[in-house]
Amino acid sequence: MTPLQACLLVSAFLFAIGFAGAVTRRHAILVLIGIELMLNAANLNFIAFWRFGPHPEALAGIMFVLFSMALAGAEAAVGLALVIAIYRHKKTSNLDEVKDLKG
Amino acid sequence: MGNMFTALDQIFVNVLHWLVSFVPEPWHPFASALLCISFILMVFPAFFSIITIFERKGIGRIQNRYGPNRVGIPFTKIRLCGFGQFVPDGLKMLTKEDIVPRAADKLVHFLAPVVMLIPVLLAYAVLPFGRKMTMTDYDAGLLFFFAIGGAVELAVFMAGWSSRNKYSLLGAMRAIAQMISYEIPLILSAVTVVMVVGSLKLVDIIAAQNHYAYGIAQWNVFTPWGLLGFMLFFIASLAESNRTPFDLPEAESEIIAGYFTEYSGFKFALFFLGEYLGMFAISGLGITLFLGGWTSPVSFLTWIPSYIWFFTKLITIIFVFIWIRATLPRMRMDQLMNFAWKFMLPLALINILVAGIWHFMAVDWQRWIVCSFLVVFSYVILGRGLMRGQKLGKRNYRYAE
Amino acid sequence: MSPALIITAIVTILAAATVMSLRNLVHCALAMAITFSGIAAIYLQLSAEFVGFAEILVYVGAIAILIVFAILLTRSGESPEKSVLTSGWGAGIVVSVLVFTALGWAVLNSAGLPKAATAAPETTVKNIGEALMGKFILPLEIVGLVLTAAMIGAVIIALKEDPKTDNSGRKS
Known part of the structure; x- marks a missing residue:
C-alpha cells in the first residue's frame, strides 16, 4: 500500500463515519459534526492528491482546502445558529421531533 | 574582544552542539530536540517561580505592605529578601489533597490541566530567545503560535464543564467569550507586522528590525502603526492571559475562582503554571513582533548577549503586567465586550490600513505625518464613541444612617 | 509509509x-x-x-x-435517557458500510493512482500568499463575501426575538 492509498483509505473511513453519524444520530448538532467530518475527509483527499500528484507546484489542492475550510466555518456558524433558533421555538434539538413540514 | 562576546552570545548554541556530538550521527536531530525541550522545561518553570515572588512582593509594595520577606535558606540566618518563598509554596501546592467532586466527569476533569499546559509549552517551540536560539523555525511560525493558542480555550471549557459546578461553568463561559473576543484584535494587530515585514517567520521578523539609524534600533514599535499595534497587542494579551483588569473568569468576589474552583493540589498547580507560562509566551511574542526580539535598543550595546536582552524585555513587560494588576480595578462584562468589539476591533482594522499606507509611501517625513494623524484621529473618534452616553464625574456615595 | x-x-x-x-x-x-x-x-x-x-x-x-x-x-x-439514534438507523449503517466498501475497493484497485513516491514539494507561505493574491484572487473575494453573508445571517437567525411578537411574527 502506498502512502497515497493509505491517506485515501483514512479519508474514506472518515467520510463513512461522518455519513453514518449524520444519518443515524438524532441530535441536530451531531448531524452537523458528521457533515464537518465528511468535509474534512474531502480536504484530506485534496491534500493527499496534491502531495503525491504530478504538479504540486500549482498549489490547487492547498487552495481548495483553504477555501473549503472557510466555507466549513460559514456552514458551522449558520447551522448552529439554526439549531439554536429551532431550540428556542420548540425546546428540543432532536431531529425526530422537528417534523412540522412532514407530509 | 569581539570574539569573546560572540562566544558568550552563542554559548548555549555551542554547548548544545557539543553535547549532541556525543551521540551517534543518526540520533542527532532527536538528541538536539530533547535537549531543547529540557532547556525550555527547566528555564521557564524556574522563571515562573521567581516571577511569582516578584509579583507578591511588587503588589505588596504597591499596596503599602511588605509581601513575603521571611523564607531564605533553612537553618541559617540568610533570608534572601524572601526569595526562597517559592519552595514552600510549591511544596504546599504539591502535597495538598487532590479533591475531585463526586459529580464530576472524572476523565475530562483529569485531562483539562494537561490540555491546558501542552499547547502553552508547544508555543515556546517557535519563539526566538536569542541569536540562533529558536527550536523550530517554521515558515508559518506566527500562525503556529496562534493556532496552538486556540486549544487553551478548549481546556478552559473542559475544566469548567467537567467540574459540575455553576461557578466553574460561569467562569469558563466568561473566559471563552473573553478569549475569543480579544483573539481578533490580537491577531489583527500582529497582521500589521506580517504585512510590513512580508513573512510569518519569527526569525525574519526580528531580522527586519535589526537595523540601527542614528544609533537607535528600528523596532516596529517606533513607528505610528507599530505603536498602536503594540498597544492593542498588549491590551489583548492582558485579556488572553486573564490578568487584571480582565480577570473576570476568576473574579473571586463573584464566582469564587472561576473555572478552577474545583481544582486543588497538583492540578491547580498545573493550571497556575499554564496561565503564567501562557503569559510569558504571549509577552515573548509581543517582544518578537514589536520590540525587536533579542536585538539591543541602541547600537553601542549590541555586545550584550542576545538572550540577556530577551529576558530583560520579558521581565520589563511582566513588571508592567504586575503594575497594572495592582493598579486597576476589574472591568464589568459589558464594558469588556464593548471595549473589544467597538474600540479595539475597529482600531486594529484601521491600523492595518495605516500599515499599508506606511509601506507604500516614500521613506520620508510625510509618511510620519500622515500615519500619525490617522492613528491619533481614529483613536480620538473611537474613544469618544466608546465613552458616549457615559456620565463620568464625581460619584455620589450614600451611607447608611 | x-x-x-x-x-x-x-x-x-x-x-x-x-x-x-x-x-x-x-x-x-x-x-x-x-x-x-x-x-x-x-x-x-x-x-x-x-x-x-x-x-x-x-x-x-x-x-x-x-x-x-x-x-x-x-x-x-x-446524556439523554432515550435512544440517541434515529428511527431508521439500521438503513443508515448499511448505506455507510456500503459507501466505505465501495470507496475502499476503488482506492485499492485503481490503476490510475501514481505509484512512485515523489519528493516533498517545496511550498512556502510566500508561494501560497502569492497564489491567493494572484491566480486565486477571485475565489478569495467571493469567499470573503460568503463569510460576511454567513456572519450576518447567523447573527440574524440566532438573534433573540422581540418578546412582543409571537412565533408567527405578529404583534400581540
Whole structure:
C-alpha cells in the first residue's frame, strides 16, 4: 500500500463515519459534526492528491482546502445558529421531533 | 574582544552542539530536540517561580505592605529578601489533597490541566530567545503560535464543564467569550507586522528590525502603526492571559475562582503554571513582533548577549503586567465586550490600513505625518464613541444612617 | 509509509469512531477536537504545514468552541435517557458500510493512482500568499463575501426575538 492509498483509505473511513453519524444520530448538532467530518475527509483527499500528484507546484489542492475550510466555518456558524433558533421555538434539538413540514 | 562576546552570545548554541556530538550521527536531530525541550522545561518553570515572588512582593509594595520577606535558606540566618518563598509554596501546592467532586466527569476533569499546559509549552517551540536560539523555525511560525493558542480555550471549557459546578461553568463561559473576543484584535494587530515585514517567520521578523539609524534600533514599535499595534497587542494579551483588569473568569468576589474552583493540589498547580507560562509566551511574542526580539535598543550595546536582552524585555513587560494588576480595578462584562468589539476591533482594522499606507509611501517625513494623524484621529473618534452616553464625574456615595 | 503516519491515522480513525458512538454530546465535541488535531497532524506529515496550522486554528480553535457553545445553549450537555439514534438507523449503517466498501475497493484497485513516491514539494507561505493574491484572487473575494453573508445571517437567525411578537411574527 502506498502512502497515497493509505491517506485515501483514512479519508474514506472518515467520510463513512461522518455519513453514518449524520444519518443515524438524532441530535441536530451531531448531524452537523458528521457533515464537518465528511468535509474534512474531502480536504484530506485534496491534500493527499496534491502531495503525491504530478504538479504540486500549482498549489490547487492547498487552495481548495483553504477555501473549503472557510466555507466549513460559514456552514458551522449558520447551522448552529439554526439549531439554536429551532431550540428556542420548540425546546428540543432532536431531529425526530422537528417534523412540522412532514407530509 | 569581539570574539569573546560572540562566544558568550552563542554559548548555549555551542554547548548544545557539543553535547549532541556525543551521540551517534543518526540520533542527532532527536538528541538536539530533547535537549531543547529540557532547556525550555527547566528555564521557564524556574522563571515562573521567581516571577511569582516578584509579583507578591511588587503588589505588596504597591499596596503599602511588605509581601513575603521571611523564607531564605533553612537553618541559617540568610533570608534572601524572601526569595526562597517559592519552595514552600510549591511544596504546599504539591502535597495538598487532590479533591475531585463526586459529580464530576472524572476523565475530562483529569485531562483539562494537561490540555491546558501542552499547547502553552508547544508555543515556546517557535519563539526566538536569542541569536540562533529558536527550536523550530517554521515558515508559518506566527500562525503556529496562534493556532496552538486556540486549544487553551478548549481546556478552559473542559475544566469548567467537567467540574459540575455553576461557578466553574460561569467562569469558563466568561473566559471563552473573553478569549475569543480579544483573539481578533490580537491577531489583527500582529497582521500589521506580517504585512510590513512580508513573512510569518519569527526569525525574519526580528531580522527586519535589526537595523540601527542614528544609533537607535528600528523596532516596529517606533513607528505610528507599530505603536498602536503594540498597544492593542498588549491590551489583548492582558485579556488572553486573564490578568487584571480582565480577570473576570476568576473574579473571586463573584464566582469564587472561576473555572478552577474545583481544582486543588497538583492540578491547580498545573493550571497556575499554564496561565503564567501562557503569559510569558504571549509577552515573548509581543517582544518578537514589536520590540525587536533579542536585538539591543541602541547600537553601542549590541555586545550584550542576545538572550540577556530577551529576558530583560520579558521581565520589563511582566513588571508592567504586575503594575497594572495592582493598579486597576476589574472591568464589568459589558464594558469588556464593548471595549473589544467597538474600540479595539475597529482600531486594529484601521491600523492595518495605516500599515499599508506606511509601506507604500516614500521613506520620508510625510509618511510620519500622515500615519500619525490617522492613528491619533481614529483613536480620538473611537474613544469618544466608546465613552458616549457615559456620565463620568464625581460619584455620589450614600451611607447608611 | 512512515510509522508516524500510521500512528496518527489510527488515532484519527479511533477518535472519529468515538465521536459518533458516545452518548454525551460534550464528549463527542471533545473527541471531534482530537479528530481534527489528528487530521492536522496528517497534513503536517504530507508537508502541508500552512494547511495543518490553519486546520487547528479553524477547527479546534473556532468550530469546536462554537459547537460546545451551541451544546450548552440548547441544554444538551447531559446524556439523554432515550435512544440517541434515529428511527431508521439500521438503513443508515448499511448505506455507510456500503459507501466505505465501495470507496475502499476503488482506492485499492485503481490503476490510475501514481505509484512512485515523489519528493516533498517545496511550498512556502510566500508561494501560497502569492497564489491567493494572484491566480486565486477571485475565489478569495467571493469567499470573503460568503463569510460576511454567513456572519450576518447567523447573527440574524440566532438573534433573540422581540418578546412582543409571537412565533408567527405578529404583534400581540
